[in-house]
Amino acid sequence: MTRLFLVLAALLLATATPAAAAPPLDVDGYVRAYLDHTGLPGAAVAVTHGADVVHVAGYGHDATGAPITASTRLPIASVSKSMTAFAVLQLAEAGRLGLDEPVTRYLPEFRLADPRGARITVRMLLDQTSGMADSAFPDLKLPQPHTLAEAVSRLRDAGLADEPGAQYHYHNPNYEVAARIVEVVAGQPFAEYLRTRLFAPLGMTSSTTVDEPPADLSPGYVRAFGFEVPVSEPDWFTGGSHGVQTTAADLARWLIAQRGGSGVVSPASVALAHTPAPGRQYALGWAAYRPGQLSHTGEWFSHTAAQILLPGGYGVAVLATTGMALDNDAETLAQGLATLLQGGSPDLALPAGVVADRVLAGMILLSVLLAALGVVHARRWAARRAGWWRAGLRLLPCLLPPLVLVLLPDLMSVVFAGREGTFEQILYVWPGLVAWLGSATVCALVVLGARVWALAGGTARLRREESGETTGVVAWDSESV
Structure with a gap:
């Protein structure tokens, strides 16, 4: 009888104990409520906890009417920067480059109109303190390059907004130069490097990076007066800074890799990527804009994305089919999920x-x-x-x-x-x-x-x-x- 009692007690305890990966609240219900309330046409969501996948799913549809699933490939825009930073950190760990070495050591062709550009280091590219800025080099208004090599060579006309290392300026060319360093040091195209050295080891088999929006990319949406208008992505250069396309399922693996056990970089390098310098908020492809969070957003003109790491071990990634606007749909949805996962009650507000x-x-x-x-x-x-x-x-x-x-x-x-x-x-x-x-x-x-x-x-x-x-x-x- 005693043995039977112990067996029954063990069974009751086993059924009463939740699985480690179970969501504390209704993630699926919140996402559906968000889409219904805001009119967001489609989104893909990944939620992780430690090394476990809590939730991964797609919702709604793209601009062609095709349903969004966990395996739908979508652009993540500037979320790509965290992946470029990992590629550079891999080469630094291998002793093939130094983060505090000048960029010109690896790219002799890197020349700016301002001679102070010779003092820009690899680290300054990654933490966006190179002194390059849109105010000195309006990247989006200029003719776009077609390769990373061209992206570097066109900087011959670029000035500097500040002394290298002095101020933070978010500027896509920083990461275009960083990606070109990867190409030259590794001796292979940047897309191939990411595929073989980052995506494949992490099991991100549906991920790739492009230098410009591909012709087969399904249209996204822009919002105008309460209507979602289908639009195609304009032609612009995305290599290195905002060119990765991936899925919610792959992003779940990426979030898990941020917990230090990925094997693609050491825990020390992961910590380095996540830790801003004293007095700053931007680290290496990750930012600490909100207390207790690490995050990065991404914006194309037709799609948006966001990733968040929470202190309790949770990770959130969202891809959305609406583009750059006053606010980022993917970020708003991701922040709502972050509030939910931390035990709060997120509001459903219109963008x-x-x-x-x-x-x-x-x-x-x-x-x-x-x-x-x-x-x-x-x-x-x-x-x-x-x-x-x-x-x-x-x-x-x-x-x-x-x-x-x-x-x-x-x-x-x-x-x-x-x-x-x-x-x-x-x-x-x-x-x-x-x-x-x-x-x-x-x-x-x-x-x-x-x-x-x-x-x-x-x-x-x-x-x-x-x-x-x-x-x-x-x-x-x-x-x-």
């Missing part, structure tokens, strides 16, 4: 861009209404303006919307911390803003034309009256209108 577009829609309607009133009352407005010079000053505000529209790329660089883009790229990021400014410009020009026409007509009429060409007509002034 900031969706809320902003509602405001912009109201402003478009207001612009049209004001323009209609301006046209209707153009003659009255003109009658109250004595002289062309005073009227001209009053017309100047009508030129403000067109001026803002023309200067929009420069103005947006202030919003995005100095990162500059083209007008077409802004249309991807925030089509609602462009639509509002475009409508405001048309409305302003219509009002301007109506007022100038009224001024010209009123002036001609007064001249006819003064010359006696018309009789029996009351002079057109402010009292007769």
